Amino acid sequence: MSTYEYRHYPYLRPAELDGAGARRPVVIVGAGLAGPTLALALAERGVASVILDDDDTVSVGSRSICQAKHSLEIWDRFGVAARMVEKGITWEEGEVYLRDKPVFRFNLQPEPGHKFPAFVNLQQYYVEEYLYDRCLAEKAIDLRFRNKVVGVAPYADGVEVEVETPDGRYMLEADWLIACDGVRSAVRHLLGLPFPGEVFNDQFLIADIRLLNELPKERRFWFYPPFHPTNSVLLHRQADDVLRVDFQLGRDADAEEEKKPENVDRRLRQMFGPDARWEHEWTSVYTFTCRMMERFVHGRVVFAGDAAHVVSPFGARGGNAAIADVDNLAWKLALVLQKAAPATLLGTYCGERRAAARENIQNSTRSTDFITPKFAASRVFRDATLALARDFPFARALINSGRLSIPTVQAGSPLDTPDGDADWARGAAPGQAMVDAPIGDGWLIDRLGRDFTVLVFGKGAKPVPGATLVEVGEEKLARERYDARPGTTYLIRPDRYVAARWRRFDPAAVEAAMKRATGNG
Amino acid sequence: MADTMTGALRRTLNLARPDDVYNAIVDAHKDLSDAQCRAFDARLILLLANHVGDEAAIREALAAARQSLEEREP
Numbered sequence: 001m002s003t004y005e006y007r008h009y010p011y012l013r014p015a016e017l018d019g020a021g022a023r024r025p026v027v028i029v030g031a032g033l034a035g036p037t038l039a040l041a042l043a044e045r046g047v048a049s050v051i052l053d054d055d056d057t058v059s060v061g062s063r064s065i066c067q068a069k070h071s072l073e074i075w076d077r078f079g080v081a082a083r084m085v086e087k088g089i090t091w092e093e094g095e096v097y098l099r100d101k102p103v104f105r106f107n108l109q110p111e112p113g114h115k116f117p118a119f120v121n122l123q124q125y126y127v128e129e130y131l132y133d134r135c136l137a138e139k140a141i142d143l144r145f146r147n148k149v150v151g152v153a154p155y156a157d158g159v160e161v162e163v164e165t166p167d168g169r170y171m172l173e174a175d176w177l178i179a180c181d182g183v184r185s186a187v188r189h190l191l192g193l194p195f196p197g198e199v200f201n202d203q204f205l206i207a208d209i210r211l212l213n214e215l216p217k218e219r220r221f222w223f224y225p226p227f228h229p230t231n232s233v234l235l236h237r238q239a240d241d242v243l244r245v246d247f248q249l250g251r252d253a254d255a256e257e258e259k260k261p262e263n264v265d266r267r268l269r270q271m272f273g274p275d276a277r278w279e280h281e282w283t284s285v286y287t288f289t290c291r292m293m294e295r296f297v298h299g300r301v302v303f304a305g306d307a308a309h310v311v312s313p314f315g316a317r318g319g320n321a322a323i324a325d326v327d328n329l330a331w332k333l334a335l336v337l338q339k340a341a342p343a344t345l346l347g348t349y350c351g352e353r354r355a356a357a358r359e360n361i362q363n364s365t366r367s368t369d370f371i372t373p374k375f376a377a378s379r380v381f382r383d384a385t386l387a388l389a390r391d392f393p394f395a396r397a398l399i400n401s402g403r404l405s406i407p408t409v410q411a412g413s414p415l416d417t418p419d420g421d422a423d424w425a426r427g428a429a430p431g432q433a434m435v436d437a438p439i440g441d442g443w444l445i446d447r448l449g450r451d452f453t454v455l456v457f458g459k460g461a462k463p464v465p466g467a468t469l470v471e472v473g474e475e476k477l478a479r480e481r482y483d484a485r486p487g488t489t490y491l492i493r494p495d496r497y498v499a500a501r502w503r504r505f506d507p508a509a510v511e512a513a514m515k516r517a518t519g520n521g
Numbered sequence: 522m523a524d525t526m527t528g529a530l531r532r533t534l535n536l537a538r539p540d541d542v543y544n545a546i547v548d549a550h551k552d553l554s555d556a557q558c559r560a561f562d563a564r565l566i567l568l569l570a571n572h573v574g575d576e577a578a579i580r581e582a583l584a585a586a587r588q589s590l591e592e593r594e595p
Contacts, residue, residue, distance in 0.1 A: 377559070384563035394571040 002279055003210060003240035004125055006057045009132065011146040014163070016170035024050050025337050027161055027174035029149050030181035033064060033124065034305035034322040036131035036143070038178060040078045041330030043140040044450060047337055050172070051141065052163060054148035054186075058132065061282045062123035062208050064319030065238050068405040069109070070433060071323040072116040073445050073496070080130045081116065088122030089237045094219035096401050100226050103389040104396040108404055113477045114436045115443040119404070121238045124319065152177065152190045154299050176333060177301045180326070183289075185307035191298065197291025198365070200312065202372040203249040207264050208281035211243050211272070221401035223386055227270035232371050234401070242281055245271065246313075248372065255285040288312045288368075290361045296350040304329060309357035314367035314402035317360040324407065324495075325353050331451070331494035335518055345519035348415050356408035363403045370400035407433030410497060417491075417500035417513040427483035428498045434490070437478035444470070444478060445496070452499075452514055453492040457484035461505040466514060467491075493517055529577035530585065 015021050026042060028035045031053035039049045067084060075081040096104040108118035135141045150169070151162030159177040163170055179187035188195060220235040222228070231248035238244055247267060249258055257263060264283055272278070292309040296302060305322030329349050335341035373379035388395035409432050410416075416430035428434055434455075437444045447453075449468025454461065456471050457479060463469045472478050482490060487504040491513050500513035515521045536542050550558050570579050 377563075380559050381563045381567070384560060384567055388564055388567060392568070392571075395567065398567070 023173040035180035038326035039141045045334035048140040052147040056145035058128035059124040066316035068320040088120035090117045092118040097222040183306040205247040209278040212277040311364040312368045316405045320405040327495045352410040359408045415517045421503040455490040457488040458486040530581035
């Protein structure tokens with residue numbers, strides 16, 4: 001380990017150890033990517049929270065490195081995305097190789113006019129560090145290190161949490177307990193809740209190295225490369241000149257043997273050639289599972305991120321889905337706590353994010369099946385696709401080395417008002433994420449309100465109570481992206497999904513759609 | 522199955538010279554090992570599926586092939 005120095009955050013003796021503390025509206029378990037993001041999204045809405053984390057530092061290892069545009073747009077609300085973009089590696093292009101030849105090149109954001117790029121590669125420890133810095137500066141967030149949850153007792157309108165610290169145990173009462181404690185969720189285990197899914201047996205070797213030679217910036221994926229002829233290899237560049245090399249090892253590989261530095265070096269030597277020099281950062285052998293809880297909301301206990309669903313790494317759908325989860329949850333939880341919406345609103349968190357998790361699992365499972373075919377005919381079709389790709393463009397589109405994370409479609413949510421006007425050629429339909437566009441000297445995402453936004457193309461709309469009004473004039477890209485004509489109106493939710501749209505501005509229709517979108521319809 | 526069934530998959534003859542096409546497909550497999558036949562057929566299926574382009578027809582063909590395999594294995 002050389003490029004990143006792990007800070008140890010201070011443990012502070014909780015006041016509860018010296019007498020009963022006050023009941024908390026929200027207690028969050030886990031300070032990974034999801035927990036701190038949720039706390040910031042709640043603080044933005046005036047809701048205080050406690051975060052309990054069992055250790056005192058950030059993610060050990062680079063882990064979730066591809067931060068997607070939609071996650072950056074969320075983090076930007078808290079002022080941390082610029083730091084991530086500055087530190088990270090911006091990339092939008094990727095190349096797929098068969099043996100030693102490139103067969104397919106893709107651009108994830110082929111059109112300009114977005115504040116954020118498709119992806120920024122940044123090691124998870126940096127992302128967590130920036131989130132922690134922001135949380136520690138926020139009065140409404142009480143981030144507690146070395147506070148381990150050892151007991152959870154839900155009751156009708158709250159949860160009692162038992163917490164272990166270096167100074168002993170204490171009890172904490174919460175209106176809501178949000179489990180963001182990862183794939184091995186302690187909360188899920190303590191409640192004995194099942195986590196059904198599929199286990200994959202293929203093993204992969206991650207070697208994070210600091211390469212002291214010239215570095216490729218785009219994502220590269222090889223099928224059967226000369227330096228690893230029986231399997232696939234994925235290459236990503238990260239901050240600090242660190243490369244992530246991900247070797248598929250197969251099912252029968254000996255993980256301990258493969259992890260030995262001399263064996264890793266042998267593979268890297270074949271890959272980078274005789275003149276390359278590198279230093280090791282982190283080495284890990286992993287397998288993965290795809291799992292999803294049957295319900296994400298259990299009374300007053302809510303699960304988010306890897307605690308609720310887990311996917312294979314192909315497509316960067318783990319960390320990014322977790323961020324989308326908590327942004328979906330935060331505004332609903334705030335409305336319920338502020339008694340502006342019924343508690344049933346949280347049921348739509350489960351419905352919408354389970355649909356998203358299903359889509360993510362389906363995508364990542366398809367990528368996994370393409371990269372590691374599970375039966376003979378599957379491999380025959382995979383190899384046929386790769387063989388055809390050189391001469392037939394259609395086959396390049398079938399090559400699935402990971403369908404990279406974009407906002408999932410939350411179709412059929414009871415919060416959405418279905419299109420009444422039928423003449424939409426394109427644009428974000430209800431259930432889809434809003435799309436950024438340049439507006440004046442800035443960006444549409446910077447004009448959105450904290451709560452609902454009414455986006456109107458043209459002049460003359462009146463403000464609707466509880467929503468920020470954004471009027472768009474002649475901006476070409478915005479008009480195209482929203483299939484706009486004069487009067488076209490979109491209702492955008494606080495989590496930046498489209499709730500409804502119309503061909504003309506009608507305040508009564510907007511108010512009705514807002515009621516529906518808050519579970520008050 | 523009756524031609525009157527409405528579906529995306531054509532079930533009546535669509536080839537002007539059916540014997541020629543049938544024999545062209547069979548002859549293309551001549552001299553191939555079983556493994557090569559599989560690799561060849563996979564390429565052929567992908568090329569034809571993309572050419573057909575109609576997902577409903579492709580899915581119907583998949584179901585029909587599977588059903589024929591299960592029910593009428595010669």
